Amino acid sequence: MSPWSKLLDGFQFPNRPPSPSRQLKRPKNSLGLEPLEERVVMSATLFSDTFDSTEFDAANWSAVQNATIDDVGRDEPSAPYAARINGAAGTGDVLESVALDLSNESNVTLTYRFQRGGGGNVVEAGNDLVLQYRNAAGDWVEMDRKLGSGSHMQEFGHMTVALPSEALHANFQFRFMMTGGSTAIDTDDWFVDDVEVRSLDASEGELFTASQTQTNNLFFPSVLTFDFEDLPEPGGDATLTIRANGDLSSFLENVVLRADGQYIDQLFLADGVDHDESTATIILPQSLLESLAADGTISFTVTPSALVNNNGPTSVTLELSYSQVPVVTDTDPPVVESVELSEDGQSFVVQMNDDDLDAIAAENVASYTILQANGDANGDGDPFNDGDETQVAIASVQYNAETDQIVVNALDQLYNDNFRLVIDGDGAGGVTDLAGNHLANGDHFADFDRTVDVDTDAPTIQDLKDSTAQLNLSRRLQFRLSCTLNMALRLSEHGSGHTKAVTFLLTKYIRHLDWAEARGQISEADHAALVSQTHQVIDGLAENPPPKPHHHCHRRWTWSHHRWGRHRRC
Numbered sequence: 359m360s361p362w363s364k365l366l367d368g369f370q371f372p373n374r375p376p377s378p379s380r381q382l383k384r385p386k387n388s389l390g391l392e393p394l395e396e397r398v399v400m401s402a403t404l405f406s407d408t409f410d411s412t413e414f415d416a417a418n419w420s421a422v423q424n425a426t427i428d429d430v431g432r433d434e435p436s437a438p439y440a441a442r443i444n445g446a447a448g449t450g451d452v453l454e455s456v457a458l459d460l461s462n463e464s465n466v467t468l469t470y471r472f473q474r475g476g477g478g479n480v481v482e483a484g485n486d487l488v489l490q491y492r493n494a495a496g497d498w499v500e501m502d503r504k505l506g507s508g509s510h511m512q513e514f515g516h517m518t519v520a521l522p523s524e525a526l527h528a529n530f531q532f533r534f535m536m537t538g539g540s541t542a543i544d545t546d547d548w549f550v551d552d553v554e555v556r557s558l559d560a561s562e563g564e565l566f567t568a569s570q571t572q573t574n575n576l577f578f579p580s581v582l583t584f585d586f587e588d589l590p591e592p593g594g595d596a597t598l599t600i601r602a603n604g605d606l607s608s609f610l611e612n613v614v615l616r617a618d619g620q621y622i623d624q625l626f627l628a629d630g631v632d633h634d635e636s637t638a639t640i641i642l643p644q645s646l647l648e649s650l651a652a653d654g655t656i657s658f659t660v661t662p663s664a665l666v667n668n669n670g671p672t673s674v675t676l677e678l679s680y681s682q683v684p685v686v687t688d689t690d691p692p693v694v695e696s697v698e699l700s701e702d703g704q705s706f707v708v709q710m711n712d713d714d715l716d717a718i719a720a721e722n723v724a725s726y727t728i729l730q731a732n733g734d735a736n737g738d739g740d741p742f743n744d745g746d747e748t749q750v751a752i753a754s755v756q757y758n759a760e761t762d763q764i765v766v767n768a769l770d771q772l773y774n775d776n777f778r779l780v781i782d783g784d785g786a787g788g789v790t791d792l793a794g795n796h797l798a799n800g801d802h803f804a805d806f807d808r809t810v811d812v813d814t815d816a817p818t819i820q821d822l823k824d825s826t827a828q829l830n831l832s833r834r835l836q837f838r839l840s841c842t843l844n845m846a847l848r849l850s851e852h853g854s855g856h857t858k859a860v861t862f863l864l865t866k867y868i869r870h871l872d873w874a875e876a877r878g879q880i881s882e883a884d885h886a887a888l889v890s891q892t893h894q895v896i897d898g899l900a901e902n903p904p905p906k907p908h909h910h911c912h913r914r915w916t917w918s919h920h921r922w923g924r925h926r927r928c
Contacts, residue, residue, distance in 0.1 A: 404458055405555035408436035423452035431476040431549035432512050440551040442478065445485060445536045454533040458555060461528040465558040468532060469518040471551040475510035478547030483507040485546040486537050494527040505628060506546060514551060518641055566590050569677040576604035576672035582660040584676045589651045596642040596680035604672035606630030614661045617650055633670050647680065688793035697779060697804035703772045706779045708764040713791045720757035725789050726766050728752060731776035741776040772808050779804045816898050817891045819847045825891060829884055835874050842867045857899055864892050
């Protein structure tokens with residue numbers, strides 16, 4: 359049988375449908391005990407015994423009179439054993455706990471599971487299971503009583519009572535006992551299992567309370583339905599209070615409570631009154647409440663027994679109360695911890711703090727701007743206040759929630775200038791976390807100096823041209839070398855995107871020199887000097903690629919008006 363079959367069992371009729379798996383706790387107001395506070399609780403266990411062996415644990419029990427531990431109970435919640443408490447003529451079994459110091463506690467509950475009869479003898483009227491506590495004066499005070507006149511139980515009920523303030527002292531004890539029968543063979547059986555004493559502490563969840571009332575239909579064969587909708591997520595146990603006014607004055611005049619069609623409890627078996635308010639309180643554990651309210655709705659039904667008559671005004675009120683899961687409002691903004699430019703000069707790596715971002719906003723290219731300073735025109739040391747800054751195209755943006763990194767990829771590599779990454783942190787479409795908070799301190803700026811000191815002694819392509827022009831070479835060789843250098847020079851003026859083409863042309867220039875030296879058209883010394891100078895130019899291009907010009911015009915040969923001509927193209 360599933361663990362939910364262990365439920366709070368009232369007095370069970372033989373034809374009552376099987377009880378579902380519900381862990382319920384019901385303090386008995388008729389005994390004058392304080393009801394459980396209507397709030398979510400977090401507990402610390404002060405005492406616990408599940409009777410794992412047939413020997414009583416001396417660390418838990420200071421006195422045992424005739425009680426035993428065996429497997430005669432039915433469907434024990436912590437199988438296979440439960441404590442068995444019965445009575446002989448004029449006496450009863452007693453199971454007494456050790457002393458507990460509750461002097462510093464303010465809210466304590468005692469929970470236990472019980473079964474009337476089980477696999478043992480039928481319990482008769484007068485053979486009650488009684489729970490008592492010892493007050494500070496040393497007197498035993500009744501705290502709960504299960505009547506022997508109820509039906510023979512095949513399942514364990516679940517009972518939780520709140521300890522009264524008089525029980526919260528340094529030498530608190532509790533005990534189970536059974537009132538004795540009238541004959542030597544009158545040994546009716548009660549079974550007890552899963553005994554716990556817990557200290558409770560309130561959580562901070564806001565209290566949710568909902569109440570519904572129906573009138574003039576609490577009689578057989580009516581079925582009263584109470585639908586609680588739009589329920590918030592529970593943060594702990596719930597208190598369900600049932601207040602009924604009707605024909606409930608006898609043992610056979612009672613009601614059955616169900617939730618979503620599943621049996622919960624049988625109410626007012628012993629504590630109902632005739633056409634006056636009868637009250638019962640049930641504690642629904644958080645796990646059960648979450649299961650019932652998974653779709654946001656719980657439907658309770660109240661079904662009167664066959665002897666509940668329509669002989670006067672009636673009403674039923676159900677009040678559900680519990681603490682909600684505290685709603686935590688995230689007001690902390692995300693923070694940019696660092697920004698680094700990759701070694702290839704093409705990607706900015708933005709390291710965020712541990713605050714998950716809205717991925718759509720984080721990967722929105724419009725949330726980022728890359729500026730190129732184009733030098734420091736006014737010479738004041740701030741290259742970004744000259745008014746000639748230009749935007750660099752962004753190819754893509756990626757966000758990784760696991761590493762908390764944003765990578766902003768520029769379309770081209772960034773060389774030989776100052777560059778700034780701007781992250782939109784306060785605009786309508788800027789970077790935000792999942793709660794919608796923009797960046798701390800608004801827009802974020804990160805500057806990078808990619809300028810390279812130019813070695814004035816390093817040769818340039820123009821130096822190669824001048825050196826080549828000074829040699830006494832044939833007109834044909836001079837023309838070939840000059841044309842190659844002119845093409846390389848002009849391509850270099852178009853920026854780093856043509857570095858490979860310029861290198862190719864300079865390598866071609868070296869091959870021309872090799873060809874000329876092999877045919878005696880250039881001296882060995884001049885050949886060696888020019889080749890060495892060319893390699894220095896190539897190495898300089900690799901270390902310091904030429905910057906992309908802000909604006910560049912050039913002439914191109916075009917066909918216009920039936921003749922070739924040079925026209926300026928920008």
